[in-house]
Amino acid sequence: MAHDSAGRTPMSERAASVTSPDDGEPHDEREAHEYEERATASPVTTGAEAVIRALENVGVEYAFGVQGGAIMPVYDALYHSDIEHVTMAHEQGASHAADAYGIVAGEPGVCLATSGPGATNLVTGIADADMDSDPMIALTGQVPTGMVGNDAFQETDTTGVTKPVTKANTFSSNPDTVGDDVGEAFALANTGRPGPTLVDLPKDVTLAETDSQPGPARVPDTYEVQERADDDVVRAAARRIEAAERPIMLLGGGVIKGDAHEECRAFAIDHEIPVVTTMPGLGAFPEDHELAMEMAGMHGTGYANMAITHCDTMVAVGTRFDDRLTGGIETFAPDAEIIHVDIDPAEISKNIHAEYPLVGDAATVLEQLAEAVTESPKATKWRAQCQQWKSEYPMAYQTPEDEPLKPEFVVEALDAATSDRAIVTTGVGQHQMWACQYWTFTEPRTWVSSHGLGTMGYGMPAAVGARLAADDDQEVICIEGDGSFLMTLQELAVAVREHLDITVVVLNNEYIGMVRQWQDAFFDGRHSASEYHWCPEFDTLAEAFGAKGFRIDEYDEVAETIEAALAYDGPSVIDAHIDPRANVYPMVPSGGDNGQFALSEDQL
Amino acid sequence: MTGGLEGPPPEERPRPAGRRNSQGIRIDPEVEAEPDTRRTVISALVKHEPGVLADVSGLFSRRQFNIESLTVGPTEDDERARITLVIEEPEPGIEQAKKQLRKLVPVISVRELEPDAMRRELMLIKVNATRPDRVAAVAEMYGGQTVDATPETATVQITGSRQKIEAAIETFSQFGIREISRTGTTALARGVEDTAARERPTPTYAEDGTPTSPQTTPSDDD
Ligand SMILES: Cc1ncc(C[n+]2csc(CCOP(=O)(O)OP(=O)(O)O)c2C)c(N)n1
Ligand SMILES: [Mg+2]
Numbered sequence: 001m002a003h004d005s006a007g008r009t010p011m012s013e014r015a016a017s018v019t020s021p022d023d024g025e026p027h028d029e030r031e032a033h034e035y036e037e038r039a040t041a042s043p044v045t046t047g048a049e050a051v052i053r054a055l056e057n058v059g060v061e062y063a064f065g066v067q068g069g070a071i072m073p074v075y076d077a078l079y080h081s082d083i084e085h086v087t088m089a090h091e092q093g094a095s096h097a098a099d100a101y102g103i104v105a106g107e108p109g110v111c112l113a114t115s116g117p118g119a120t121n122l123v124t125g126i127a128d129a130d131m132d133s134d135p136m137i138a139l140t141g142q143v144p145t146g147m148v149g150n151d152a153f154q155e156t157d158t159t160g161v162t163k164p165v166t167k168a169n170t171f172s173s174n175p176d177t178v179g180d181d182v183g184e185a186f187a188l189a190n191t192g193r194p195g196p197t198l199v200d201l202p203k204d205v206t207l208a209e210t211d212s213q214p215g216p217a218r219v220p221d222t223y224e225v226q227e228r229a230d231d232d233v234v235r236a237a238a239r240r241i242e243a244a245e246r247p248i249m250l251l252g253g254g255v256i257k258g259d260a261h262e263e264c265r266a267f268a269i270d271h272e273i274p275v276v277t278t279m280p281g282l283g284a285f286p287e288d289h290e291l292a293m294e295m296a297g298m299h300g301t302g303y304a305n306m307a308i309t310h311c312d313t314m315v316a317v318g319t320r321f322d323d324r325l326t327g328g329i330e331t332f333a334p335d336a337e338i339i340h341v342d343i344d345p346a347e348i349s350k351n352i353h354a355e356y357p358l359v360g361d362a363a364t365v366l367e368q369l370a371e372a373v374t375e376s377p378k379a380t381k382w383r384a385q386c387q388q389w390k391s392e393y394p395m396a397y398q399t400p401e402d403e404p405l406k407p408e409f410v411v412e413a414l415d416a417a418t419s420d421r422a423i424v425t426t427g428v429g430q431h432q433m434w435a436c437q438y439w440t441f442t443e444p445r446t447w448v449s450s451h452g453l454g455t456m457g458y459g460m461p462a463a464v465g466a467r468l469a470a471d472d473d474q475e476v477i478c479i480e481g482d483g484s485f486l487m488t489l490q491e492l493a494v495a496v497r498e499h500l501d502i503t504v505v506v507l508n509n510e511y512i513g514m515v516r517q518w519q520d521a522f523f524d525g526r527h528s529a530s531e532y533h534w535c536p537e538f539d540t541l542a543e544a545f546g547a548k549g550f551r552i553d554e555y556d557e558v559a560e561t562i563e564a565a566l567a568y569d570g571p572s573v574i575d576a577h578i579d580p581r582a583n584v585y586p587m588v589p590s591g592g593d594n595g596q597f598a599l600s601e602d603q604l
Numbered sequence: 605m606t607g608g609l610e611g612p613p614p615e616e617r618p619r620p621a622g623r624r625n626s627q628g629i630r631i632d633p634e635v636e637a638e639p640d641t642r643r644t645v646i647s648a649l650v651k652h653e654p655g656v657l658a659d660v661s662g663l664f665s666r667r668q669f670n671i672e673s674l675t676v677g678p679t680e681d682d683e684r685a686r687i688t689l690v691i692e693e694p695e696p697g698i699e700q701a702k703k704q705l706r707k708l709v710p711v712i713s714v715r716e717l718e719p720d721a722m723r724r725e726l727m728l729i730k731v732n733a734t735r736p737d738r739v740a741a742v743a744e745m746y747g748g749q750t751v752d753a754t755p756e757t758a759t760v761q762i763t764g765s766r767q768k769i770e771a772a773i774e775t776f777s778q779f780g781i782r783e784i785s786r787t788g789t790t791a792l793a794r795g796v797e798d799t800a801a802r803e804r805p806t807p808t809y810a811e812d813g814t815p816t817s818p819q820t821t822p823s824d825d826d
Contacts, residue, residue: 188709220709222710233809236809236815238813302609302611334623334630345703348703353630397609595614595620598614
C-alpha cells in the first residue's frame with residue numbers, strides 16, 4: 001500500500017480491502033470482474049434490485065429485519081437473492097442481532113426495517129452499535145420522495161432521528177445511485193473506526209426502473225484513515241516505555257475490532273508488561289495468563305484498579321477512556337504518562353490527555369512500537385507488586401450452604417462446561433458484571449455485550465446474530481437477567497424457528513438487581529420500582545415458545561442442568577434462581593477514585 | 605446484603621501523589637488551575653450538499669461546544685461551501701472541536717485560523733430617524749452606508765470586525781435601536797495561504813523523548 005508523507009492511505013485503496021481479502025491480484029480488477037459477471041448474469045432493473053446487488057457484491061450472507069409497506073420493494077428484490085433473511089420479532093431485535101453479527105464476524109451486520117415505527121424501533125440497536133463502534137448497516141424504507149415532509153402515513157425523519165447515533169447516514173433519492181449509496185454505507189461501516197451507517201430508501205426510488213449496476217463499495221474521497229503513526233512519536237513513546245518503572249498496557253475494544261490482539265499479546269509478553277482490559281476489551285488478552293490483571297473500572301478487579309492507579313506509564317490501545325473505566329478523571333492513573341494508540345484522532349486527549357498520541361491502526365502501530373522498543377522496562381519490582389495485589393484482592397466468593405445459590409458459581413460452571421471459543425452475550429445489570437468477572441475470557445470476539453449504551457434486552461437478540469456468525473463448534477451462551485430477558489425474550493421465537501443452538505441462562509434474582517444494589521447503597525434501601533411482586537417462570541415460558549426449559553435452585557443441580565441444556569440441539573433456557581441479595585463487588589462509585597474501590601457496601 | 609470480597613479496605617491502601625485536572629491533564633496537585641478559555645475561528649471546507657449545516661450545528665450542540673457564531677456560504681467552487689465557526693473553549697476543547705469536525709463525512713478540510721486572519725461581519729441596524737443627519741454621521745464614522753430611510757426609520761449597513769460592530773451598536777443606541785440583524789463572522793487567511801488546507805499538528809519531543817508542550821498562539825481576537 002502506498003502512503004503519502006503523513007502516513008495516510010488514500011481511501012481509494014483501502015476501500016478495496018473492505019470487499020475482498022488481499023490475495024495479490026489487483027483488487028479493482030478482480031472486483032470489477034466479479035461485479036460485471038453478476039451484472040451480466042442478471043442485470044439490475046430497479047432501485048431495490050440495486051440495493052440487494054450492492055449487498056451481494058460485498059459478500060453479505062445474512063440480513064435481520066421485519067417487513068412493512070415502505071420497504072416491501074427491497075424485500076421483493078431479496079426474494080430471489082442468496083442472502084438469507086432472518087425475520088425478527090421486533091426491529092430492536094434486528095438491530096441487536098446485526099450488531100452482534102458484526103462483532104463476531106468482523107464484517108458489518110445488516111438490518112432492515114420499514115419506515116416510521118420500523119425505523120424508530122431500530123434506533124436503540126443503532127445507538128448501541130454507535131457507542132461500541134460495531135460495524136453495522138441499517139436499511140430503512142421511507143415514504144415516496146413526493147410525500148416526504150407532508151407527515152405521510154408512517155413517515156419519520158429517519159436520517160434526522162439517527163444522525164447523532166450513526167457514523168454516517170444518507171437519504172437516497174436517486175434510483176441510479178441508490179446501489180452505490182448502499183455500497184458506500186457498507187464501506188464506511190467497516191473502514192477506520194467501525195460504526196453503524198444507515199441508508200434511507202424512499203419507496204419510489206426502490207420501485208423505479210434503473211439499469212445502473214452498482215459499482216465497487218467505496219468510502220467517499222473525503223474520508224481518510226491514518227494507518228501508521230508518526231515515527232517521531234513512536235520513537236519518543238518507545239523511550240518512555242524503556243524507561244518505565246511501573247508500566248501497564250490497557251487494551252480496549254479497538255484491539256479486538258482492529259484484529260490487533262496478537263500484536264498486543266506479543267508486545268506485553270515480550271516486555272513482561274502487566275495487562276489490564278476495559279470491558280469491551282475482554283478477550284484481547286488471555287485472562288489466565290500471569291500478566292493478566294483482567295478488567296479495570298467500576299466493577300473491575302481490585303488488582304486491575306490498583307495497577308491502573310499506580311502505574312507510571314500506560315500503553316492504552318483502542319480505548320476511549322469511558323467514565324465507567326476512568327471513574328473520576330482527577331484520580332485516574334494520576335502518575336502515568338499516557339501512550340494512546342487509536343485509529344480515531346478525536347479519541348486522543350478527549351477525556352484523558354495523552355503525552356504520546358499515536359494515531360493509526362492498532363496492529364500497525366503495535367508493530368511500529370515493537371520495532372522501536374529495544375529494551376524491556378526494568379519492572380521486576382512492579383510485577384511482583386501486581387502479583388501481590390492479585391493475592392491481596394482475590395475474587396473468591398463464599399457459597400454458604402444455608403444461603404441461596406450464588407450467581408458467580410453459575411457463571412463459573414458455565415465457563416467450565418464450554419470451550420475457550422464459546423461466545424457469551426448478556427443483558428445489562430448485575431448478571432452482566434458477574435459474567436465479566438467470573439468468565440475467564442481468552443479469545444477475541446467471544447464477548448458480545450452492550451457496553452457504552454448499557455441496553456437491557458441486548459442478550460437474546462444478540463445471541464441470534466452471534467449464532468449465525470459463529471462457527472458451528474462455538475457454543476453461544478446468553479447470560480440474562482430476569483428484567484433484561486423480559487425486554488426482548490420474544491426473539492426466542494426466532495431462535496426456535498431458525499433452529500439456533502443457543503443456551504440462555506437467566507440469573508433470576510426477581511429484582512431489577514443492579515438498581516436494587518444502588519438503592520441499598522445510595523438511597524437508604526428504598527426499593528422504588530426495582531422489586532417484582534410476580535415474575536414469569538422462564539422455563540415454562542421457554543417451553544411455550546417451543547424451546548427447552550430448565551430450572552436450577554440448588555448447587556447440586558447446576559452442573560448436570562448446564563450439561564443437559566448444552567446437549568439439547570436447539571434453543572434452551574435455564575431459569576437459575578439465585579440469591580436475590582447478591583451484590584456485585586468490587587465497586588467504584590460513579591466519578592470515584594479507582595484505587596479506592598469498595599469491597600462491600602459499608603466501604604461505599 | 606451479600607457479595608462482599610476480601611482485601612485491605614480503601615483507607616489502608618497506598619495512594620498516588622499525582623492528580624489530573626478536569627481536562628484529564630496531569631497537574632501539580634498543589635496548584636489549583638482551571639484552564640483558560642480562548643476564542644478562535646475555525647474554517648471548514650465542506651461538500652455543498654443538503655444537511656451539512658445541520659450536521660455541523662448538531663455536532664456542536666450535541667457535544668456542548670461553546671459556539672459564538674456559525675456562518676455558511678458558497679465558495680469559488682460550486683461543489684464546496686465554507687463554514688466559519690467562532691468558538692470559545694479551553695485548549696483541549698478547541699482541539700476536540702476540530703477533530704470532531706474532521707470526522708463528519710462531508711467535511712473536506714478544517715483549519716483553525718491565525719489570529720491575524722481577516723475576519724468580517726455584516727450588520728444591518730435599524731434605528732429611529734428622529735435625527736437623520738446624526739445617524740448619517742455615525743454611519744460614516746464606522747464606514748457604513750444608509751441603505752433605507754423613511755420618515756420614521758434609518759437602516760444602516762456596517763461591515764467589520766466583531767469589536768467594530770459591537771462598538772457601532774453601542775454608538776447607535778443613542779437613537780433608539782428598532783432591530784438588528786448580524787451575519788456572524790466570516791474569515792479568510794491572509795496572503796497565499798489556503799484558509800482550509802489540511803493541518804495535523806504533531807507534538808514535539810526533547811532529545812530524551814519527553815514531550816515538550818506545543819506552543820499555542822494566544823488570540824487577541826479581531
Ligand atoms: C433499556 C434499559 N432500561 C433501563 C436500564 C437501567 N437499568 C440498568 S441495570 C437494570 C436492572 C436490570 O435488571 P435485570 O436484567 O434483572 O438484571 P440484574 O441486575 O438483576 O442482574 C436497569 C433497570 C437499562 N440499562 N436499559
Ligand atoms: Mg434481575
